[in-house]
Amino acid sequence: MLENIGKRIQTFLLLLIIVLLSLVMAVIGFGTPGAEGCATDGPIYAAKVYGETITEGDFRAAYNLPGFDRYDSDRARTLRLKEYTLDGLIERELLVREAHRLGFSVDEEDIMREVARDEVVWLGGPVDAPDGYPSGALSQPFRDRDGNLSSDNIRRFIQYRLRRSVDEFVQWQVREHLANDVRDTVTASVSVSPREVWDAYVQDTDRAQLGYVRFDPAYYEDRVEITDAALTAWMGDNEEAVDQEYRRQRHRYTDLPEQARVRQILIEVARDASDADRAAARSRAEDLLRQAQGGADFATLARQHSDANASRGGDMGWFPRGRHPEAFEEAAFSLEAGALGDEVVETNVGFHVVKGMGQRQGDVPEEDAKRELAEDLYRDARAGELAREEADRALAYLRDGHTMEELDERLRDGWEEPAPAPEAAEGELAEGEEPALEDEEPVERDPRAPATRETRSFTRSERAIPGPFDSGPLTEAAFEMTLEDPLPEAPIELGDSWFVYQLTDRTVADEEGYDAETRAALEERLLRQKRREALSVYIGQLRARAESEGAIRINPAILSYGASEEEDEEAGEETASR
Secondary structure: OOHHHHHHHHHHHHHHHHHHHHHHHHHHOOOOOOOOHHHOOOOEEEEEOOEEEEEHHHHHHHOOOHHHHHHOHHHHHHOHHHHHHHHHHHHHHHHHHHHHOOOOOHHHHHHHHHHHHHHHEOOOOOOOOEEEEEOEEEEEEOEOOOEEEEEEHHHHHHHOOOHHHHHHHHHHHHHHHHHHHHHHHHHHHOOOOHHHHHHHHHHHEEEEEEEEEEOHHHHHHHOOOOOOOHHHHHHOHHHHHHHHHHHHHHHHHHHHHEEEEEEEEEEOOOOOOOOHHEEEEEEEHHHHHHHHHOOOOOOHHHHHHHHOHHHOOEEEEEEEEEOOOOOHHHOOOOOOOOOEEOEEEEEEEEEEEEEEEEEEEEEOOHHHHHHHHHHHHHHHHHHHHHHHHHHHHHHHHHHOOHHHHHHHHHHHHOOOOOOOOOOOOOOOOOOOOOOOOOOOOOOOOOOOOEEEEEOEOOOOOOOOOOOOOOOOOHHHHOOOOOOOOOOOOOOOOOOOOOEEEEEEEOOOOOOOOOOOOHHHHHHHHHHHHHHHHHHHHHHHHHHHHHHOOEEEEHHHHHOOOOOOOOHHHHHHHHHHOO
16 A cells, blocks of 8 residues: 555656656756757758758767767777767667658657656667667666755756757657667567577687697798709799799899899997907908808808898898998999909998809890799798698607697707706806806797797687688687697698697587576577677668668768867858858
8 A cells, every 4th residue: 555655656756857847948948058949040960861850969969978078089089989879860760760660659758757767868879889889778867865856957967968958858768769669679589599509608618729830931931042953943843933923023124223142241240349349240250251262152151150141141132232331332243243252341230241143234134034033933932841841840749749848949949959968066067068147138039930829718710820811720620639639630731831739728518517597698698699680680771771762961070070079069060051
């Protein structure tokens, strides 16, 4: 009895608040200075949908309601808040049009009663908004300090926060409810089957993790040794590929400026090096020159001692004048093919030992051009072979019972066997053994060099390894492996790289963790996702049809981001006046 009386009193108070709000707003002029009813030239439109106007005030209220007006302009632009707000309003109007077609209607008093009772304002966000975008029933505090509903609080919220009149606010909420009724109709038939729930559970819990090494051919390109005999043989086996590459790049070999090609051994010296350090560097370069003059292979000396182009035996390729220090170029352009410089060349980067490889100018003979192009093709092909050979060697090493950590050490050391530790008395250094330097920095590793890495835990639908290639085959292979047999039969090729991998962790979905709570959570998530997909298709079709009929017009000024909201409004007024 008392409970029923209480409910009646509460309903009466809600209705009274609504009536009082309407009267108050009417007395003060059916709005506020910010409400569109007071605009001298009429409302500025943000968009028009089938002739229905979304005013600037409609847009501003929808933008302010979630608090977007409190974001600085750069942040709002990054998040595309104005674009999402306008999309939501356009989609609302499309859905309202559908509601009218379907014969839907809502009661204004019921809507205001819900606003006051539940302290909510409805706002429909765009269907493609990111997760977390504020939409639906947004809570608003309408109660006073004593916990009672306050008509003053509701009035101030509508008048000053949203800058709407009561009638404008009511019509806004009416249209939001009509649009939401259509959304509910579209998604009412969406369901999730038990099989879909189980598949989602498997998707979430069936996971794998790998340790792996990537063997990138780019790392091995500079390690390819090209001999005349090997290149000639390769060209004979790949004549068509060489001819095709020449046809594609023939223009690179006509009307060339004077060019030189040399090998060098560079001993670098810092610009601020002491006289003693410079003298030591010169002495070292002169010693290498004497070795080359004595018949030592220049390319080998460069690989062992040069601080530049070492991996290619000092070969600097063809270059025109103006690319290198003057003293170096003077020596380079004075040497014939095969000629060794008589003296060490000093430049601002150090000391150079130089050996000529050739000079050219004008049009390059076709035979010479093809041979140069074949060098690059051969290097690429051979680098790929070296990468595969290294991958095979690494996999064999793991299959012999070694760990990924041990493999990483061998790769870092170039497969050199670790030297046996010399025997010594406890606390003493063995003969020839140097004390460890605690502050010695580790040698920086080439980022392309093969090194062991570990993937994050991934599912069947995720990429096992990020990169410019499809790692789907690796993901598929991982889920066919077991921890009892964690290594593949052979390396796998992804893109142009070879990968050796080892299964390090595997989680298999089972019934034990598939309890009622888990099922309910998965079902809710899937249902939400499928409903969103259904709405996306439905609204997408409505919008595509409207756009094809020219039924949507947007005022671009409404989407501008200025230093302040006032600047944006001024831009909108200017565009509308035009």
